[in-house]
Amino acid sequence: MQLQLLNWFRYVIGYVFMSTGIVKLLVPNFKDIFLSLGLPFPSATLFLVAMIEITCGALIIARVYVKQATVPLIAIMIGALCIAKFPIFLKEGILSFVFESRLDIVMFIFLIFLWRHSNEFGVASDK
Template identity: 50%
Template sequence: MPMAKWICYAVGYVFIITGIVKLLFDDFQTNFNSLDLPFPETFLLIVAITEIVCGALIAGRFYVKEASLPLIIIMIAAILLTKLPFLTDQGFFQFLYAARLDIVMLVLLLLLWNHVRGQKFR
């Protein structure tokens, strides 16, 4: 199986599961409330649904470029809002450790977004 399919399946899986967990567990509501975002409940719902829908599109290899962009924005926001404080509070290596999955997912999304040709990613 081509590597592109595996990348799509892995990225899609991570975002589908993450979106579902955000909808099912109250821990994420507490986390979003602590970020001082406007309308945290609505914001959480929008992020969760976006992750599920875009993750499913990427896993199905449909509209991969279009589905990657909202997830890239979510990953950048996640790094800035939730991981960047590690840099100032606990140091560089703690930041790198806390942001490891976010950085890997961001790189994979940028790879998908930059290398997609046509509507269906082969």
């Protein structure tokens, strides 16, 4: 039963990151979003983040290097919360922040769980 639950977690996490990465590459509005964040080299940053999300999401679904694949995704989630969501807290308050960051926080928690427990639930060894 626990292995089935971890598999569902992996599928959900992989799906969210793969679909988000693909959308970042295909939807032109994401370039504008990255431009508005004040990041250096926004087009290159957008491409890099999208490729990391697609690649790591696929690795998680495939049960290959799961522990290693979660680390860059955790970094992306921390970056998203700090760069894109925390300013919402400063400008609009706690309720807007909580609403806008809900998926980021849930995915962050799921990634931490997967990183900590991947070896316990029979995920392919990635030492």
